[in-house]
Amino acid sequence: MTQNQLDDQLCVEDVLSSQKFLSSNYNTAVQEAANPKLRKDLMEIQRQEQDAAQKVFSYMSQKGWYKVSPADPQMIDNARMKAQQQIGGQARMPGGAGREERQFL
Structure with missing residues (x-):
C-alpha cells in the first residue's frame, strides 16, 4: 500500500467516524426534542447524515478498507x-x- 493510499484511507475512516458521531448526536436530539417541528427537522437531518455515512461505508467497502464478515x-x-x-x-x-x-x- 502506498503512502497516498494510506493517507486516503485514514481520511475516509475519519469521515466515517465523524458521520457516526453526528448521527448519534442527532439521534439524541431527536429523542429529546419537545417541539414537533424541530423534531421532524432533526429527523430529516439525521436521515441525511445516515445516507452520507452509508455512501462513505460503501466507498470504503469497495476499496477493501472496511471488511464485514x-x-x-x-x-x-x-x-x-x-x-x-x-x-x-x-x-x-x-x-x-x-x-x-x-x-x-
Missing part, C-alpha cells in the same frame, strides 16, 4: 425472532417494556 443466516433469524418477540411483548405490557428491553431494541 458475512453473518450466519441462522444467527440473523434468531435475532429477528427475538426482536419480534420483544416488540410483541411491549404491546401487551402496560407502559411498554422494561429499560433493559428498550436498550436492546
Whole structure:
C-alpha cells in the first residue's frame, strides 16, 4: 500500500467516524426534542447524515478498507425472532417494556 493510499484511507475512516458521531448526536436530539417541528427537522437531518455515512461505508467497502464478515443466516433469524418477540411483548405490557428491553431494541 502506498503512502497516498494510506493517507486516503485514514481520511475516509475519519469521515466515517465523524458521520457516526453526528448521527448519534442527532439521534439524541431527536429523542429529546419537545417541539414537533424541530423534531421532524432533526429527523430529516439525521436521515441525511445516515445516507452520507452509508455512501462513505460503501466507498470504503469497495476499496477493501472496511471488511464485514458475512453473518450466519441462522444467527440473523434468531435475532429477528427475538426482536419480534420483544416488540410483541411491549404491546401487551402496560407502559411498554422494561429499560433493559428498550436498550436492546
